[in-house]
Amino acid sequence: MWMPQGPRSPRVALVALIAGVLAGCVTLTPEQQETLDDVRRFADATAAAYNVPRIRVNVEPGTNLGIGGRYRQGNFYVNVGMIHSRNLNSLVAHELAHYVLGHDVPVAGASMAQFQLAQELRELDANAKAVEILMRVKGMSEKDAVGTVVAHLRGAQRAVERGGPIAPGHRTPTAEIADLLARYPGNTLD
Numbered sequence: 001m002w003m004p005q006g007p008r009s010p011r012v013a014l015v016a017l018i019a020g021v022l023a024g025c026v027t028l029t030p031e032q033q034e035t036l037d038d039v040r041r042f043a044d045a046t047a048a049a050y051n052v053p054r055i056r057v058n059v060e061p062g063t064n065l066g067i068g069g070r071y072r073q074g075n076f077y078v079n080v081g082m083i084h085s086r087n088l089n090s091l092v093a094h095e096l097a098h099y100v101l102g103h104d105v106p107v108a109g110a111s112m113a114q115f116q117l118a119q120e121l122r123e124l125d126a127n128a129k130a131v132e133i134l135m136r137v138k139g140m141s142e143k144d145a146v147g148t149v150v151a152h153l154r155g156a157q158r159a160v161e162r163g164g165p166i167a168p169g170h171r172t173p174t175a176e177i178a179d180l181l182a183r184y185p186g187n188t189l190d
C-alpha cells in the first residue's frame, strides 16, 4: 500500500508518514509513484510474455539486510530506497525471474548444507533468467542485458566490500557474476 502525496501541512504529512510506516506502507513522491507505475508495467508485460498470472507490486520500507526486493506468494516487494536506483531494472527482472521460475515452492534439502546450496542455485538461475527477461520484455540486446545484471552485482560486491552483508541465500556477488558470464559466454564487459 502507498499513499499519493499531495499538498498538505508538514505535520499532516509527518503523521501520514509515521502511520504509513507503522502500517507497513510507504509514502511516495509523485516521481517515485511514476517509477513504481513503470515497474508495474514491466511486471505485467513479463507476466504476459511468460503466460503466467499478473503479480502485485508493493513498496516496503528499506532494510539494511542487503535486500533490494523480494518475491513472495504472488507479491513483489521493492524497497523504497531502490525506486530511484540505477539497478532497478535488474532488481525487478531478478525478482520476476524467481516468479517465472516458480521459486515460491520451498527448496528441498535434507541438511542445512543442501538447503543452502539449493537456495544459491536458485539465485544463480534467477540471475540468468533476469537476462532473458530483460531481452524478451525490455527488448535489450544480450550484451546490454548481461551488462545490466553484472553492473547491479558489481554494486552489490562493492557494498559487501564496505562491510555490508551478503543477501541471505546468495553466494558472493563476484561468484554470481562468474556463473552468469559462464552461462552467457562471449560477452565482453567494459
Ligand SMILES: [Zn+2]
Residues within 6 Å of the ligand: 094, 095, 098, 123, 126
Ligand atoms: Zn533472488
